[in-house]
Amino acid sequence: MAAPNRELPGLRFKLWRLADEFRLNFPPMPHRILLFMIEVEQLRKAFGELVAVDGVSFAVQPGELFGLLGPNGAGKSTTIGCISGLLTPTAGRVRVMGHDVVSDGVAARRALGVVPQDIALYEDLSAADNLQYWGGAQGMRDPALRSRIAEVLELTGLQDRAREAVKKFSGGMKRRLNMACGIIHRPKVLLLDEPTVGVDPQSRVRLLEMVRAEARAGTCVLYTTHYMEEAESLCDRLAIVDRGKVIAQGTLAELRSVLGQRDLLRFTGRFQPDAVRRSLQDLEGIEVVQAEPEVLILAAAEASRRLPAIFSALAASEAEVRETTLTRPSLETLFIKLTGKELRE
Numbered sequence: 246m247a248a249p250n251r252e253l254p255g256l257r258f259k260l261w262r263l264a265d266e267f268r269l270n271f272p273p274m275p276h277r278i279l280l281f282m283i284e285v286e287q288l289r290k291a292f293g294e295l296v297a298v299d300g301v302s303f304a305v306q307p308g309e310l311f312g313l314l315g316p317n318g319a320g321k322s323t324t325i326g327c328i329s330g331l332l333t334p335t336a337g338r339v340r341v342m343g344h345d346v347v348s349d350g351v352a353a354r355r356a357l358g359v360v361p362q363d364i365a366l367y368e369d370l371s372a373a374d375n376l377q378y379w380g381g382a383q384g385m386r387d388p389a390l391r392s393r394i395a396e397v398l399e400l401t402g403l404q405d406r407a408r409e410a411v412k413k414f415s416g417g418m419k420r421r422l423n424m425a426c427g428i429i430h431r432p433k434v435l436l437l438d439e440p441t442v443g444v445d446p447q448s449r450v451r452l453l454e455m456v457r458a459e460a461r462a463g464t465c466v467l468y469t470t471h472y473m474e475e476a477e478s479l480c481d482r483l484a485i486v487d488r489g490k491v492i493a494q495g496t497l498a499e500l501r502s503v504l505g506q507r508d509l510l511r512f513t514g515r516f517q518p519d520a521v522r523r524s525l526q527d528l529e530g531i532e533v534v535q536a537e538p539e540v541l542i543l544a545a546a547e548a549s550r551r552l553p554a555i556f557s558a559l560a561a562s563e564a565e566v567r568e569t570t571l572t573r574p575s576l577e578t579l580f581i582k583l584t585g586k587e588l589r590e
């Protein structure tokens with residue numbers, strides 16, 4: 246298939262050009278065991294006066310799903326741009342598979358797959374032709390490319406629409422194809438920039454499954470999002486970013502412990518507020534947040550383990566409990582605590 250003659254703006258097009266470049270100059274991989282496939286050290290990127298990324302550091306292992314969680318303008322796409330070679334860092338170091346992205350960019354980019362935030366597809370081409378094009382740009386050839394195209398079409402659930410022009414696709418279908426183009430060449434390091442924005446729930450589920458499958462297969466995945474639920478359900482570790490800085494980093498459990506927050510227990514039923522307070526006051530570490538005749542809210546560390554003691558104290562106060570819900574400290578509450586604002590602006 247001939248390359249379309251109009252230029253596709255954006256990251257993937259530039260990667261294609263770089264891919265062309267690296268086929269001419271293919272340096273050997275260093276023979277050492279890599280602990281981290283992405284290493285970002287004190288990364289800084291300024292656009293004139295504006296410092297979009299301000300001293301960001303993190304590292305991601307093979308098979309790990311690392312999240313960059315932050316609101317609009319936090320610097321997520323700029324960070325991805327510096328890793329992929331689209332942008333040149335103002336200061337700091339970025340290595341991919343041990344290769345410095347500035348001094349050894351060709352080798353660094355060889356391992357990369359990128360799913361850009363702005364969909365990078367040829368609208369007039371079919372799904373299969375887009376995959377053929379991007380696979381070819383990454384140096385893949387038939388018959389391996391043909392069978393891989395069938396595989397990713399199946400993974401994305403687009404096999405029945407493979408021959409249709411992309412312009413007829415829904416937003417969710419385009420997002421799925423955008424993802425397929427990023428993984429067609431089985432990259433060892435996958436950069437995903439908000440890949441589920443604006444998709445229907447069905448496409449979201451499929452996309453998230455694909456991301457998990459990539460990590461399970463050993464791919465090092467960097468996933469940016471401003472959806473805290475996605476970060477919570479998907480990522481092994483994450484960095485919360487705001488205004489170009491990492492404000493917290495770690496596993497979900499570590500971040501929750503930074504929060505130092507207790508679980509919230511909400512009971513509905515019939516309560517005698519004074520009697521409930523008296524009855525619960527002997528239980529150490531349990532705070533009554535709200536006690537009303539029909540609602541009772543308690544805060545406690547490791548609340549699920551304290552439930553039996555809480556229920557017997559409630560029974561002693563002659564409370565009738567109809568429903569109980571336990572809410573764990575969330576990234577949203579952590580973000581509010583650290584920045585004083587909500588993640589969704």
Ligand SMILES: Nc1ncnc2c1ncn2[C@@H]1O[C@H](COP(=O)(O)OP(=O)(O)OP(=O)(O)O)[C@@H](O)[C@H]1O
Pocket residue numbers: 292295296297315316317318319320321322323324362471
């Ligand atoms: N090419 C550019 N020139 C000037 N400023 C830029 C450029 N790219 C990004 N910025 C600015 O850098 C900051 C970080 O932008 P970036 O796109 O990295 O944020 P983001 O976290 O990806 O946000 P979103 O969730 O909206 O995609 C913003 O203030 C943005 O306006």
Ligand SMILES: [Mg+2]
Pocket residue numbers: 321322323362438439
């Ligand atoms: Mg962005």
